[in-house]
Amino acid sequence: MxxxxxxxxxxxxxxxxxxxxxxxxxxxxxxxLINMPKERVDRLAKTMMEAKENVRYCQECxxxxxRETCPxxxxxxxxxxxxxxxxxxxxxxxxxxxxxxAGVYHVLHGAISPMLGIGPNDIKLKELMQRLQNEVKxxxxxxxxxxxxxxxxxxxxxxxxxxxxxxxxxxxGVPVGGDxxxxxxxxxxxxxxxxxxx
Numbered sequence: 001m002x003x004x005x006x007x008x009x010x011x012x013x014x015x016x017x018x019x020x021x022x023x024x025x026x027x028x029x030x031x032x033l034i035n036m037p038k039e040r041v042d043r044l045a046k047t048m049m050e051a052k053e054n055v056r057y058c059q060e061c062x063x064x065x066x067r068e069t070c071p072x073x074x075x076x077x078x079x080x081x082x083x084x085x086x087x088x089x090x091x092x093x094x095x096x097x098x099x100x101x102a103g104v105y106h107v108l109h110g111a112i113s114p115m116l117g118i119g120p121n122d123i124k125l126k127e128l129m130q131r132l133q134n135e136v137k138x139x140x141x142x143x144x145x146x147x148x149x150x151x152x153x154x155x156x157x158x159x160x161x162x163x164x165x166x167x168x169x170x171x172x173g174v175p176v177g178g179d180x181x182x183x184x185x186x187x188x189x190x191x192x193x194x195x196x197x198x
Contacts, residue, residue, distance in 0.1 A: 008034070060131070062107045062124050063089045072096070072104055079103040081137040085128065085156060087111050087144060095142065103140070106131060111148035112155055118148075120155060129159065138166040145172045145190075 008030060016026035033041060057063070058070035065071075072078060072092075082103030086092050092105050108123040132139075139160055143149035153169055160167045173191025175183075183191075 061092075061105045062109065062127060063092050063105060077102075081135055082140065083128075083131065083136055083138070084140040084142050086142050087149065087152070091142065091144075103138075106139075108143070108152070111143055111146070111152040113148040113151070123152070125156065125159070128156070132160065132163055132165055136165050138168060140168050140170065142170045145187075 011030045011033065012023070012026045015021055015029050016023050018026075021029070033044075036044075051066075054066045055064050056066070058065045058073055059068050060073040061070060063070050063072070067074075073080075079102050083106050084095065084101065084103055085106045085108060086095070087108050087110060089107055092107060095101050095105075106124065106128050108125070108128075110118055110123040112118060112120055112123065128139075139156070141153045141156055143152045143156075157167050157169075171190075171194040173187060173194055
């Protein structure tokens with residue numbers, strides 16, 4: 001039984017198709033949009049359309065931008081000889097929030113996953129290898145520590161090592177505030193292997 005009219009149901013259905021939005025969240029958003037002033041809804045719709053029409057990949061690192069080159073790649077103060085490889089633009093944003101990384105990035109837009117039919121040619125690996133033609137000293141692999149992320153990291157490492165460029169992997173282990181008794185064995189082993197001098 002439909003609780004709402006066709007337009008409300010259609011709006012809820014469209015909103016629930018967004019990632020991370022369940023049916024209840026979609027209902028809340030739908031009711032919020034309906035109760036917003038028309039001018040704000042128009043502005044929101046216009047902003048979404050402008051973003052869809054104008055946002056593209058940076059020609060260097062392949063993050064999302066509305067210019068040819070993103071602000072990170074365009075910044076001459078960044079270390080362009082160090083490239084951090086991440087799976088998506090959200091990972092790039094997470095590292096930028098730390099304010100501690102001074103190099104540039106390369107966004108793969110995915111990870112190798114044979115189970116999902118995603119191979120090396122389906123992500124931005126060829127473009128990464130082209131970037132290594134410039135004077136790159138180090139590639140930091142910062143893919144997730146999932147099976148797909150680890151597979152991608154190993155594949156990238158095997159591709160890059162013959163070029164003579166230094167390849168490193170971000171450390172992984174016990175999260176800050178984590179209780180050891182609740183952490184899986186693989187994470188604990190990585191934390192032990194990646195230990196540092198105090």
